[in-house]
Amino acid sequence: MNSILEIENLSVVFSTESGDVPAVRGVSLRVEPGETLALVGESGSGKSTVALAALGLLPGNARASGGVSVGGTDVVGAGEAELARLRGRTASMVFQEPATALDPLTRIGKQIAEVVRNHRDVSRQEAAAEAVELLRRVGIPEPERRASAFPFQLSGGQRQRVVIAMAIANSPGLLVADEPTTALDVTVQAEILDLLRALAADSGTGVLLVTHNMGVVADFADRVAVMLEGEIVETGAVEDVLLRPTHEYTRRLLAAVPRLAVTVTGSGGGSVVGEEAEGAPVVELRDVSVQFGRGPRAVRALEEVSLTVRAGETVGLVGESGSGKSTAARVALGLVVPESGGVSLFGADLRKARGRARRALLAGVGVVLQDPVASLDARMSVAECVAEPLRVHRRGMGAVERRERVAEVLELVRLPRELARRGPRELSGGQRQRVSLARALVLEPRLLVADEPTSALDVSVQQTVLEVITELQAELGFACLFVSHDLAVVQQFAGRVVVMRGGRVEEQGPTMSTLLHPETAYTRRLIAAVPVPDPVLQRERRERRLALGTGAGA
Structure with missing residues (x-):
């Protein structure tokens, strides 16, 4: 041959x-x-x-x-x-x-x-x-x-x-x-x-x-x-x-590969692993509905979605493309205004907040996106990118104090201070994502919203970024809304999980019990589709997935 x-x-x-x-x-x-x-x-x-x-x-x-x-x-x-x-x-x-x-x-x-x-x-x-x-x-x-x-x-x-x-x-x-x-x-x-x-x-x-x-x-x-x-x-x-x-x-x-822990699943049951956090709600969506467009071409993006992220906890938001998970995150950030339902941020009604009060609320939120190249200005140095939130929300802070704060937060995310003079395009993907994290944390937020922050990264770099976020959360105490389609990462990183499908919450609960003992057929299909780095086990999982059916949505 x-x-x-x-x-x-x-x-x-x-x-x-x-x-x-x-x-x-x-x-x-x-x-x-x-x-x-x-x-x-x-x-x-x-x-x-x-x-x-x-x-x-x-x-x-x-x-x-x-x-x-x-x-x-x-x-x-x-x-x-x-x-x-x-x-x-x-x-x-x-x-x-x-x-x-x-x-x-x-x-x-x-x-x-x-x-x-x-x-x-x-x-x-x-x-x-x-x-x-x-x-x-x-x-x-x-x-x-x-x-x-x-x-x-x-x-x-x-x-x-x-x-x-x-x-x-x-x-x-x-x-x-x-x-x-x-x-x-x-x-x-x-x-x-x-x-x-x-x-x-x-x-x-x-x-x-x-x-x-x-x-x-x-x-x-x-x-x-x-x-x-x-x-x-x-x-x-x-x-x-x-x-x-x-x-x-x-x-x-x-x-470095995140491993999805799997067991034989049934319809519900199973022991509850972990309890819901007891802190006060940092962000809360109550029966939120969102529609994009009007008339026959209108798209229903969210339908009566309710979720809560409490102080100090990480909630994973998972689902396929079009499930509504990124829209829910944008509602929490005040970037999408729902047509109905309530949104509270740090106990205040985000829909009613205006002007300076609204800016003060949003200053307590840090955001890390999937693509740091798109979220970092290529014309700025790393130091300027990280310092930008300080210039917007801390106008009384002097230049020396800003430089010191930037140096502190770069050290927090395991980046050497000498990188501060470089441009984003001079860094590796993992370094750029940590610059995005430094920028998100520079104002010491109470909530971090991370939308697919590691999906484009190599497994070892992904592991480093997740370790940094985990360490900083333990040290700084912020809550985290973690949007991802990688269930293995969510299982490793989040205490609770919310599974979305077609703009609705399919099920939610403590991460381990929800992913080990899913209550709905959709969640079982989602878990069955996750490939594991073991060829023998993966062949068995593929056969089970095909028996369950893959569902639509490709």
Whole structure:
């Protein structure tokens, strides 16, 4: 059997203003037809560079040496015309964020049809019909109607399915999937992995899967290659690498993965683990309803939602995209005004607070968002970003006092003071997220609202950020509303959990008892969709999940 992908002694060097930066050093690997090889490692390990090199997609400042062969075609040194014939026909790529791969101004069907016609001599009508069939094949409901939709009219999971449809349009022998499920909810992620698994089995397509999610690796991969600082440090069958790792780095990586504690679940019952916090309510939503838009296109985002976060406690808010969890958090922040129901913040009616009184209330709330790049001003230094809330809410504070406070809070989040002069884009993802945390805590808030603060981070960086938040909460005593779709993180981090579905609270209670003994079928499906980094256990969980049914919403 000939390998669909052969990489021999690949090295990649990037030319920068500061000199040459080696990204990949002497990497060799193979992918056989019908096989999935997972390439894992933290950000900066070189795994995405290897994936780009496999398809000849390296940027202009990269120099590659060594051998890369896809379906018998030499990629290193190949001309652009030869690479264009290769991409989409012999090999295709599925990117992490479908928004970067889809034209927002072109209808879905037309985009897929263009991929078909780029590599095959078919008519527009034939390509359009094939686009509809591809949408049906990847599980898009009402494919004829969806073919005329624009990308923004589809959910995140549906957009990722469209990208997969484009990738398989010409039956490639190799599929390169770079973090294809990172931004997806666990149920949608499970469905996408089911789809890729079926495609590989049906067509014999080899898959190079680039990811830092060890649960996805356990669920989907046949073999694993672990990268560290541009080199492969361990490779082998998925069960050997994940259950019997030989390299210290692999062991550290696996140790940092949050593990979802699971037991046999029933309909309710079970012992209650932990009690509701006894402190005064810091934020409280009472029968809150929110509607976006008017008339036939109106969307009901929240329906009579009630939840409470008390002083010193962490409440996890979980659910799929569209469940309403982020809208509920925005209501708590005063960013969305409900059409009915009550919202109290620190005992005051937030809906009635105006002017200076409202600003004083909101000064007691810190916010950490999923993407620190979007929430930090790239034109400011780290020190200026962290100090901005002080300039807005503590106008009497002098410049010297502000600098001292910024230095204190940077130290609290385990960042060296010398980083204060740098810009956000000069930091790693984990450092930027800790800058966002420092900014959120600089006013010593009584409530921290964290909306998916670790979903885009590597597991070891995620662990560090969560440890910092936990330590600071113990020291400073703030309450935390933690919005996430990662149930393993919520189980580790939150004392209570609120499960949302379709704008309503599905169930809520102490985290351990709710996740170990869920009362509703929806929560059981949600838990069953979480992949665990144990290939043997994950196969059993996948079978149970399929027996339960995955539900809709992809």
